[in-house]
Amino acid sequence: MNRCNLLFTSSGRRVELIQLFRFALDELAWDGLIVTADMSARAATAYVSDVHELVPSVSSPDYIPRLLELCQQHQIHLLIPLIDWELSLLAKHQADFERVGTKVAVSTQETCDLCFDKRQLSRYLKTIGLQSPALYNADEIDGAQFPVFLKPFDGSASRDARIIRNSSELKFFVDTIPNALIQEYVSGREYAIDGVVDQDGNVVCVVPRRQFEARSGEVSKGATERNSALIELGSRVLANLPGAFGCFTMDCIVADDGQVYVLDLNARFGGGMPLSIRSGANFPRWLLEICAGTPLHTTSQNWANGFMMLRYDQAIYVPATSEGGLVR
Amino acid sequence: MNRCNLLFTSSGRRVELIQLFRFALDELAWDGLIVTADMSARAATAYVSDVHELVPSVSSPDYIPRLLELCQQHQIHLLIPLIDWELSLLAKHQADFERVGTKVAVSTQETCDLCFDKRQLSRYLKTIGLQSPALYNADEIDGAQFPVFLKPFDGSASRDARIIRNSSELKFFVDTIPNALIQEYVSGREYAIDGVVDQDGNVVCVVPRRQFEARSGEVSKGATERNSALIELGSRVLANLPGAFGCFTMDCIVADDGQVYVLDLNARFGGGMPLSIRSGANFPRWLLEICAGTPLHTTSQNWANGFMMLRYDQAIYVPATSEGGLVR
Incomplete structure (x- = not known):
């Protein structure tokens, strides 16, 4: 393959x-149009893609038809979704995209559903011998469990999540969060684990990274850590999923007693994945190679250990006189 | 002046x-060492300064002595503080810094105190004919005022601030926030206004910028707006302060009825100020020129209108093998 046109949906920020996908295309010496799609022109x-396309909300009945139209128009080879809310929907429509020549970098609907719903995820982890924080119903809490963690059962990026310290707080907050889930609060060191799974369900690479600091629910300071227990755990989680495909990021806590709890499993590129990639685990390149059916450039786990990421705000600046003014 | 060594305190992210200060030094063809100081090596x-120095907490008695030591060691000409908590303290010690040859880019203590305390700020604004949201004590709320805004009286970056919709929420939250302040909730378009004041209290330039989106209390999408009412308002706020000096950022809301409410006044470079600077209002260069007593490169208000900033996460990456490992 000498050409791979990419469509990133919900491209946001x-x-x-x-940019790392652009580098991967360059390394492979493949041509490729990069198209981004988002509800917002802002x-x-x-401003980093070749073409930016406006699309309706993921919840709109027009969303999938619009994406299919864009895939045909731009002859997209690979569609890469970037938020949780659309994964199951895209998985359901895999065959429609295949008919227009587009591979969607997404797992089966069963796996997307499992990742999205923390109750299903908790049951799955148990079947493979792993732990997640205990889940409670509001009427099961007798006071012994505080503090607990309250969050939406289908939440993303810590939105609306909070620590609850006593029954009056619980009583107050439980009705303020739709689909509230009450979770055991586990303290310890926070990790994310990135991984990629090929067409046959083989786990190609797994990279744990310690999270020192977060901002708006996303890592702002972290470092890779060659922790063999977490690498084994991440591989086990991904290898046993039904129909896993593409890139994943899971969040874990290593409790003070050494027990590992899996908090979240995202069936897409996690927000902090540039750290793993920059440390040498070239997930974009692996994904491109897997989708094209070409040999992998490496299966070495030789990413840099202790490689640190310190995030800051950078910006795209757009003069009002640029084409189309504020809306491109 | 051919040399200006700079020290940025609480440099963070x-x-x-x-980088924009570095550009300003380059434009002036001045040499200058850039030193950053922070509690954290991370x-x-x-990684963008010439030298990074670790300092104790702003609340430590060792903080000012340590800064004085650094100013002597690096022959600092200008100290630029970047968070609210240290402004009054630095203002109080201006003379100590002058004795070691360092100018501090800060207003008088009176002005720093006024900016830090929303009650004082509210009284000040009233004396110059401007509005801020009404302030209440918890026992004054009779239900007619909801929704209200609850926040610490000395808060920064929206930390702990929240909308309160009814008396049971108020009752619950009022004790969870130290130094709680209950403020009238005003809805409308959000703006920040940046400005710079010279040694004689003259306002050199004022730039309003609309804020479309915030993240963790800091602007993530915005655009400059040549709004003459807001320019006049910003100038009036800065021109009447007792002993104002250096750069300022204030937050305002233009309510649906056109009334302007001033929410906050920060006596330092605001987080979104790179937008104004990149639009052509070169605040770093003005500050350097003012402090050196050299003529201003321009007093033109010819910054680009409708100039838009779209922020995203960028990062510094640090291999573990770099000097000193994780701690530099």
Whole structure:
């Protein structure tokens, strides 16, 4: 393959990830148009892609038809979704995209559903001998469990999540969060684990990274860590999923007693994945190679250990006189 | 002056601002060492400055002595503080810094105190004919005022601030926030206004910028707006302060009825100020010129209108094998 046109959906502010895909195309010496799609023309990624396309909300009945139209128009080889809310929907429509020549970098619907719903995820982890924080119903809490963690069962990026310290707080907050889930609060060191799974369900690479600091639910300071227990755990989680495909990021806590708890499993590129990639685990290149059916450039786990990421705000600046004014 | 050594305190993740100061030094063809100081070695700015120095907490009695030591050691001409908590303290010690040859880019203590305390700020604004949201005590609320805004009286970056919709929420939250302040909730368009004041209290330039989106209390999408009412308002706020000096950022809301409410006044470079600077209002260069007593390169208000900023996460990457490992 000498050409791979990419469509990133819900591209938002994922500028660095898209730049890293551009680098991967360059390394492979493949041509490739990079198209981003978002509800907003004011997405920073609109200014790093070759073409930015406006799309309706993921919840709109027009969303999938619009994406199919864009895939045909731009002859997209690979569609890479970047938020949780659309994964199951895209998985359901895999065959429609295949008919227009587009591979979607997504797992089966069963796996997307499992990742999205923390109750299903908790049951799955148990079947493979792993732990997640205990889940409670509000009426099961007798006081012994405080503090607990309250969050939406289908939440993303810590939105609306909070620590609850006593029954009056619980009583107050439980009705303020739709689909509230009450979770055992586990303290310890926070990790994310990135991984990629090929067409046959083989786990190609797994990279744990310690999270020192977060901002708006996303890592702002972290470092890779060659922790063999976490590498084994990440591989086990991904290898046993039904129909896993593509890139994943899971969040874990290593409790003070050494027990590992899996908090979240995202069936897409996680927000902090540029750290693993920059440390040498070239997930964009692996994904491109897997989708094209070409040999992998490496299966070495030789990413840099202790490689640190310190995030800061950078910006795209757009003069009002640029084409189309504020809306491109 | 051919040399200006700069010390940025509480430098944190203000990478872009420090880069813009470097550009300003280059434009002036001045030599200058850029030193950053922070409690953390893991500050992203540590990797864009010439020297990064660790300092104790602002609340430590050793903080000012340590800064004085650094100013002597690096022959600092200008100290630029970047968070609210240290402004009054630095203002109080101006003379100590002058004795070691360092100018501090800060207003008088009276003005720093006024900016830090929303009650004082509210009284000040009233004396110059401007509005801020009404302030209440918890026992004054009779239900007619909801929704209200609850926040610490001395808060920064929206930390702990929240909308309160009814008396049971108020009752619950009022004790969870130290130094709680209950403020009238005003809805409308959000603006920040940046400005710079010279040694004689003259307002050199004022730039309003509309804020479309915020993240963790800091602007993530915005655009400059040549709004003459807001320019006049910003100038009036700065021109009437007792002993104002250096750069300021204030937050305003233009309510649906056109009334302007001033929410906050920060006596330092605001987080979104790179937008104004990149639009052509070169605040770093003005500050350097003012402090050196050299003529201003321009007093033109010819910054670009409708100039848009779309922020995204960028990062500094640090291999573990770099000097000193994780701690530089």
